[in-house]
Amino acid sequence: MKYWEDIKVGDRGELGRYTVTEEEILAFAKKYDPQPFHLDREAAKRSIFGGLIASGWHSCAIMMRMSVEHMRREQLAGVGSPGIDSCRWLKPVRPGDTVTVRTEITESWPSKSKPIGFIRRRADMLNQHGEVVVTIIGVGMFQRRDAAAGGAA
Amino acid sequence: MKYWEDIKVGDRGELGRYTVTEEEILAFAKKYDPQPFHLDREAAKRSIFGGLIASGWHSCAIMMRMSVEHMRREQLAGVGSPGIDSCRWLKPVRPGDTVTVRTEITESWPSKSKPIGFIRRRADMLNQHGEVVVTIIGVGMFQRRDAAAGGAA
Numbered sequence: 199m200k201y202w203e204d205i206k207v208g209d210r211g212e213l214g215r216y217t218v219t220e221e222e223i224l225a226f227a228k229k230y231d232p233q234p235f236h237l238d239r240e241a242a243k244r245s246i247f248g249g250l251i252a253s254g255w256h257s258c259a260i261m262m263r264m265s266v267e268h269m270r271r272e273q274l275a276g277v278g279s280p281g282i283d284s285c286r287w288l289k290p291v292r293p294g295d296t297v298t299v300r301t302e303i304t305e306s307w308p309s310k311s312k313p314i315g316f317i318r319r320r321a322d323m324l325n326q327h328g329e330v331v332v333t334i335i336g337v338g339m340f341q342r343r344d345a346a347a348g349g350a351a
Numbered sequence: 352m353k354y355w356e357d358i359k360v361g362d363r364g365e366l367g368r369y370t371v372t373e374e375e376i377l378a379f380a381k382k383y384d385p386q387p388f389h390l391d392r393e394a395a396k397r398s399i400f401g402g403l404i405a406s407g408w409h410s411c412a413i414m415m416r417m418s419v420e421h422m423r424r425e426q427l428a429g430v431g432s433p434g435i436d437s438c439r440w441l442k443p444v445r446p447g448d449t450v451t452v453r454t455e456i457t458e459s460w461p462s463k464s465k466p467i468g469f470i471r472r473r474a475d476m477l478n479q480h481g482e483v484v485v486t487i488i489g490v491g492m493f494q495r496r497d498a499a500a501g502g503a504a
Binding site: 256262286 | 385
């Protein structure tokens, strides 16, 4: 297992790849963001986006999925997140796009009251053309090794 | 139709109600956030959360759904969002919780290059106990009436 102490400021990562299908874009939009440019191919063509695009929240959810798979591969003891500091949907994610996510740890500090530590991370989602489509600066919580090893919680 | 000009700084709203089922929490987690405390009732009991909780991104997606339904009821000409400035997952959303969202417009400015306007909005999601569970400060884009009426785009 890797703990908060194993994550260092400056660490960079790449979170694999994910291809976003039209079917998935429509399914997410139908349930959570039923705006015409996410849900209706013809209406989307007439919108300012010129075609169907994924909900921004869908892009965020995909980034989360990629992060969880990364944490599993790396055996990182993640315990959730208090929130995000900024999210920018810079370019549309369209049906058939294959995205990857590049991350960098920018800050790290221990909790004063709980057996966990926090990290701040910048995560850029890029499409197959190398364009950054989403940037998120968020905070993650991880178990601390000192606590896991039997220290007082 | 209501346009950007119809949305005023200081406007407050309430976006209806939404009950979050365990089934929906598990379905979202399975697809986008398969961490044990979102996906596995028994593992969640042993986690720091003491039981199953919704993914934070799921709470955001639900807030989006409630916002889209509000825009429809109010006939607001929304055209997406460039991003959010802050999101804090303050308390867990648990199976069976019924949430509502209270909003306040805090800023408004026109685009210099496109026939749209921007608003900044604070949105607090509250549970049935009146506790704020999620706070988002985000930016929305709306069509401008002057442009919709035939002004140059």
